[in-house]
Amino acid sequence: MEVTLATLWQTYLARSDKFWALAQEHLLTLVVLPVVLAALVSIPLGILATRYRWIQVPSVAFANLMQTIPSLALLAILIALGFGIGNKPAIVALFLYSLLPILRNTYTGILNVDSGILEAARGMGMSAWQILTLVEFPIAFPVIMAGIRTAAVICVGLATLAAFIGGGGLGDFIITGLGMANNNLTLLGAIPAAAMALMLDWVLGKIEQWLTPRGLRL
Amino acid sequence: MSLPGKSVPPAVILERVSKVYDGSYAVRDLSLEIARGELVVLIGPSGCGKTTTLKMINRLIEPTSGRIYIDGRDISTVNPTKLRREIGYVIQQIGLFPHLTVAQNIGLVPYLRGVPRAQREERVDALLRLVGFEPELYRDRYPRELSGGQQQRVGVLRALAADPDLILMDEPFGALDPITREQLQDELKRLQNTFHKTIVFVTHDMDEALKLADRIVLMREGVAVQVGSPEELLRSPADEFVREFIGKRRLVRHPEEVAVGEIMVAAPVTGTPRMGAAEAFQKMQRHQVNTLLVVDEQGVLLGILTLRALQKGIREGGRSRVEELMEPVGATAHPQETVLQAARSLAANRAGLVPVVDEEGRLRGVLTNASLISTLVEVLWPGGEENGTGHGKGRARAAG
Numbered sequence: 001m002e003v004t005l006a007t008l009w010q011t012y013l014a015r016s017d018k019f020w021a022l023a024q025e026h027l028l029t030l031v032v033l034p035v036v037l038a039a040l041v042s043i044p045l046g047i048l049a050t051r052y053r054w055i056q057v058p059s060v061a062f063a064n065l066m067q068t069i070p071s072l073a074l075l076a077i078l079i080a081l082g083f084g085i086g087n088k089p090a091i092v093a094l095f096l097y098s099l100l101p102i103l104r105n106t107y108t109g110i111l112n113v114d115s116g117i118l119e120a121a122r123g124m125g126m127s128a129w130q131i132l133t134l135v136e137f138p139i140a141f142p143v144i145m146a147g148i149r150t151a152a153v154i155c156v157g158l159a160t161l162a163a164f165i166g167g168g169g170l171g172d173f174i175i176t177g178l179g180m181a182n183n184n185l186t187l188l189g190a191i192p193a194a195a196m197a198l199m200l201d202w203v204l205g206k207i208e209q210w211l212t213p214r215g216l217r218l
Numbered sequence: 219m220s221l222p223g224k225s226v227p228p229a230v231i232l233e234r235v236s237k238v239y240d241g242s243y244a245v246r247d248l249s250l251e252i253a254r255g256e257l258v259v260l261i262g263p264s265g266c267g268k269t270t271t272l273k274m275i276n277r278l279i280e281p282t283s284g285r286i287y288i289d290g291r292d293i294s295t296v297n298p299t300k301l302r303r304e305i306g307y308v309i310q311q312i313g314l315f316p317h318l319t320v321a322q323n324i325g326l327v328p329y330l331r332g333v334p335r336a337q338r339e340e341r342v343d344a345l346l347r348l349v350g351f352e353p354e355l356y357r358d359r360y361p362r363e364l365s366g367g368q369q370q371r372v373g374v375l376r377a378l379a380a381d382p383d384l385i386l387m388d389e390p391f392g393a394l395d396p397i398t399r400e401q402l403q404d405e406l407k408r409l410q411n412t413f414h415k416t417i418v419f420v421t422h423d424m425d426e427a428l429k430l431a432d433r434i435v436l437m438r439e440g441v442a443v444q445v446g447s448p449e450e451l452l453r454s455p456a457d458e459f460v461r462e463f464i465g466k467r468r469l470v471r472h473p474e475e476v477a478v479g480e481i482m483v484a485a486p487v488t489g490t491p492r493m494g495a496a497e498a499f500q501k502m503q504r505h506q507v508n509t510l511l512v513v514d515e516q517g518v519l520l521g522i523l524t525l526r527a528l529q530k531g532i533r534e535g536g537r538s539r540v541e542e543l544m545e546p547v548g549a550t551a552h553p554q555e556t557v558l559q560a561a562r563s564l565a566a567n568r569a570g571l572v573p574v575v576d577e578e579g580r581l582r583g584v585l586t587n588a589s590l591i592s593t594l595v596e597v598l599w600p601g602g603e604e605n606g607t608g609h610g611k612g613r614a615r616a617a618g
Contacts, residue, residue: 116311123278123309123386124327124376125302138317213317215360 003183011184019173023192026169030159031200034091035152038098043144046106047132056107063100071097071158075165090159090167097158098151105147109140138213145208149201156197160189170196227290229254229384229416230275235284237270237440244270246440248284254383255414259427262437263463268420271437272386275418276305288384303331306377306385306415310392312369314361320346320372321357327380345375349405367398374406378413387419391426403429424464428452436460478560479553481590482574482583488513489523491541495532498523498540511573512544517580519547519573550575553582560585 012019042063049056069077074093083089113136121131137144163171173189176182209217230252237245245267252258260268273279275286277298286293293301314323322329324345325338333341343353349371361369370390377385391399403426410417410430421427427434428448436444436451444456453470455461461469489498489510498510508525521544531543549567551560551574564572564585574583 114311114313116309116313117315118313119278119309119311120307120313120373121315123276123302123307125299125304125330127299130330135315139315215315215317215319215362 003187007184008187011182011188019188019192022168022170022172022189023196026156026159026171026193027196027200029087030090030094030162030167030169031152031155031196034094035098035102035148035155037091037095038151039102039148042099042102042147043106046103046144047110047137049103049107050110059103060107063103066096067100071161072164075161079165085166087162087167089165090162090169094155094158094162098155101150101154102144102147105150106140106144109143109147110136112143113139139216142208142212142216145204145211149204149208152200152204153197156193156200160193226254228252228287229256229289230418231285231287232271232275233285233287235271235274235281235286237267237274237279238282243267243440245274245281248440248442250435250442250445252416252418254416257410257417257419257430257432258435259419259421259431259433260435260437261421261424261427261463262443264422265439266437267440268422268435268437269388270440272388272418272420275384276302276307276386278302303327303380304382304384306380306382308370308373308377308385308387308390310389312366312373312393314369314372314376316361319358319360320351320364323361323372324376324379326376331380333380341379345378348409349375365398366394367402370394370402371405374402374409378409378415382415384416384418387417389420389422392421392423399426406430424468428468436463438463474556474558476557477553478551478555478557478574478585479582481557482551482553482585483589484583486511486573486581486584488581489540490514491520491539491544493540495528495538495540495543498543499528499532502528509571510540510544511581511584512540513581519550519575519579519581520544521546522548522571522573547573551585552576557590561590564590 045055045059049059066074071093074096075089078089078092079085083092117135117139118131121135126134159167159169160171160174162169163175170189170193173185174193175189177184177186177189228251230250232248232250235245235248236243248267248271250258260271262268270279274281275288275293277293277296280294288301288305315326318326321339321342324342325333328338328341342357346353346356351368351371361372364372374390377387391402394402407430409415419430431448433445433447434451435442438459444451444460451460451464452468455464455469487501487505487507487510489501489512491512491514493501502508502510502525510523511519512521512523513519520541523540523544527543527545531537537543549563549572551563551572553574553576560572560574564570564587570587572585573581574585576582
């Protein structure tokens with residue numbers, strides 16, 4: 001089947017409403033939602049992991065394990081575990097995949113804060129909470145943000161697989177296109193997905209830069 | 219406020235303080251009273267417990283036994299965070315917060331203590347001026363935009379910000395280059411002369427200790443080996459360890475321990491026997507001396523030519539050569555002789571000088587009244603440069 005810009009354009013025009021609905025679903029439901037949820041869990045967990053070894057060891061092991069399970073297998077396992085099909089198991093899977101990068105970066109970011117800075121903070125009479133919120137977190141922030149970026153980019157890619165279990169998103173076009181041997185349709189899903197990954201990385205990079213205290217910018 | 223007739227209570231009291239790690243003492247049974255406005259230096263080799271002692275004062279480390287009082291208050295009854303906000307703290311790693319500006323770093327403790335913003339800013343600017351930082355130029359800079367020396371100046375200002383009576387300094391200048399270190403020591407001294415804070419200062423650098431301390435606590439293996447003023451330590455070290463740690467060259471020595479060879483003028487002005495009177499006179503003038511030591515080709519001392527004899531010879535004519543005008547050698551000293559012995563010969567000598575010669579009679583140097591006094595002062599009183607008597611040249615740093 002022949003693919004040109006013209007045929008792609010026609011393919012798009014034929015289902016532009018569906019295209020935007022899927023793109024929006026892809027970005028908001030399959031990327032932003034699981035990444036935000038993962039950040040809400042991973043950042044506090046990563047901070048606690050720097051304080052308590054009994055949290056650090058199992059949480060990092062769990063997050064690592066999640067990362068090693070092949071994505072399709074994870075989706076299948078989630079269905080088997082009773083999450084059913086559709087958005088829900090996809091969101092859970094993407095959430096699980098996002099845990100590790102954010103957890104790991106939070107943990108190392110906090111742990112790498114210079115010991116002299118911490119000693120000064122303690123010696124000056126800052127409470128543990130003040131040290132965390134006024135010193136450690138701001139200094140570790142760029143590293144934590146980099147973890148969130150990594151998670152988001154991974155999710156954009158993995159989210160295309162969600163269509164296999166009826167999770168929606170741009171993967172819908174890819175799978176339908178593959179099934180019907182319609183390359184135009186496949187690419188209408190694949191190219192925007194790739195573009196979304198690049199854009200998201202860029203936008204999050206800008207946000208990171210903007211939120212990083214000036215004294216920490218290189 | 220102290221009652222009339224009653225002495226001011228010590229700023230800090232350590233009462234039989236010990237710290238045990240894994241069954242061994244880091245600090246053992248240490249008792250110490252630090253007066254208000256006193257700068258006490260804790261010094262000793264690494265692992266001697268000096269830093270542990272310091273950190274027990276602001277409860278970064280809790281003593282295993284013993285009590286510590288600040289202004290008469292047992293600090294174990296005070297909330298540690300609250301306690302630390304009342305004590306300045308400066309550390310070797312500086313530890314400025316990289317994400318905060320210079321002003322925010324300095325104003326942090328006042329901020330924690332709830333000082334209003336306007337008042338904080340005023341205080342920060344005043345402190346910056348104190349070390350010669352133009353507030354408009356430095357206030358909004360970030361630590362990484364400053365040199366190491368500037369960063370530690372900010373570190374010291376940060377400790378001063380809440381105007382604490384007590385400041386703890388843990389090898390604050392240890393990581394700086396020697397020139398910067400000396401500048402910051404001078405500045406600290408200047409600040410101390412103005413503010414009279416009570417300062418506990420940890421270092422392993424004996425020169426630093428001698429320069430800054432009102433009192434030095436020399437520690438080894440958790441025990442205070444000797445406590446005293448720099449002069450006391452230099453004059454009467456308690457034992458061989460103290461002697462060793464202070465370094466032999468800094469110690470106050472007794473005249474019977476100093477050899478002539480150490481303090482003589484090694485290159486005296488000499489003449490030869492065949493020299494003419496005019497030439498000898500010129501040489502004396504050029505070197506601004508009134509005596510020439512006459513030596514032969516082998517350097518053996520033959521006699522002493524004084525200005526008076528030379529002038530007499532020139533006036534009377536006839537005898538015009540040095541060998542005809544010089545006087546016999548008289549008393550000499552040997553390089554290995556003690557200064558005490560040489561000083562006796564010097565006192566007996568009218569010329570005010572004693573040549574130093576070796577076994578073969580070769581001239582090695584000369585002792586004069588002037589050189590004896592100035593070198594004696596320098597050797598016997600190495601800590602005395604505050605009085606302008608020495609220049610502290612070639613001083614070795616104590617090994618930490």
